[in-house]
Amino acid sequence: MSQSIGQSIALAAPTLRAGRLPWPRARLRRYASVLVLLLIWESLSRLGVISPRTIAAPSAILASAWTLTITGELPANLLVSLARVATGFVIGASIGGALAVVAGLSRLGEDIVDAPMQMLRTLPFLALVPLFILWFGIGELPKIALVTLGASFPVYLNLFAGIRGVDPKLIEAGRVFGLSRLAMVRRVILPGALPSLLVGLRYALGVSWLSLVVAEQINATAGIGYLIDDARDFLRTDVIVVGLLVYALLGLGADALIRGVERRTLRWRPSLVAGAAR
């Protein structure tokens, strides 16, 4: 959608503005600088200016990525990391969401839930790692627990604010037309809070990855973090960079997923409506 708009503007541009490059070349130029940097990095590595102990050459990184993939080492560790993040995220988002609904829908719930949540929120949860190790040992549990904790707060905070931010005029309209309490929640309050919930989920995913990185430094025996940790011991900077790239790609993928959900569930929004209708 945005691409086709960009294209039509760019196609019309040369007659209007001589300095503007047509669309494919403009895109090429954007990536050209990245390509040049990679080439400089590659040549400096080959000339021996950059030691592989500092960082491996791009070609070496690419080669390791390929080897790690075909040996099955990368996919296997990737699955372990994905399972940790998915489990922690789902549990954390569910807990955060449930608490937000309780606190958002009733004053009593707010009094009970909100104060402790606001207090816990100010705690940098990654600092809990030592306690988690004492409580849960060094197995899967502390890793998943850390992701769970990290994911629950953004969902709680955003959904709570979203529920309280639903237009009171719409709630009043619902009352006039005889909606029951349950129907009010289902048809007015939750749809109204959905955009906030999605923002919360997006934050929660970001925090989940961050928690995973930290959690996988805790004596892991599998996972991307383990791959990186292990590579450090053998000074394999190429493998470390592959691990970092995988983290980055997973983060991007998760974000795209939420945006996909957003496009589907928020079809009614004016910007999306205009895009879909015409």
Place this chain on the structure above:
Amino acid sequence: MSGVRVRGLTRRFGTHLVLDRLDLDLAPGSFTALLGRSGSGKTTLLRTLAGLDPVTIDATVTVPQPTAVVFQEPRLLPWAPVWQNVTLGLDDPDARARAIKALGEVGLDRHADAWPLTLSGGEAQRVALARALVRAPHLLLLDEPFAALDALTRIRMHALVLELWRAHGPAVLLVTHDVDEAVTLADRVLVLDHGRIAVDLDIDLPRPRAAADPRRARLRADLLDALGVKEAIL
């Protein structure tokens, strides 16, 4: 069909007395306009009839059911398609067909599946009208529903409301600050002042009521006078 009956309704916000032992009767099927300066309690009275504001213990408020409201803003749920907004709160397996019939009466049946935010202000307010009428109300409360519309759309809405009122016959209470609107539409005009009905005027002019009709002009001047507006200054 019974009408509206209010006895001794008092409402105060802090020390400010908004409604002062107010009595009001609306006959079934009548079209009444309620005028008043801003802050005179018009909207409070309407909200009480709509069941949105509490009724004090010593007051009697009898309202026929079902009652429907059209607010100043359309108040449509933006995440539900137009037809689902129309049947909001209705428990009917054939809801969609009913919604489309009601939308047809306001000329919007083609927009049944549209999202509310794609509608113009006038269209959205017509959907709100359809949402009120679909439940066949015995009392239709209109809270300045045309105030936010442009002048031309407002004239079309006036005609539409009269047409729907004739077809369905609910008692209508139109809250407005527009004397012309009141004189154009209503059979009876009330002016609310100091928490009481200060003026109660029957309008027995035949419709359509030409703006140039001298009887209409006299009514208009009387009502403006009751509202404390001296038109000679203008």
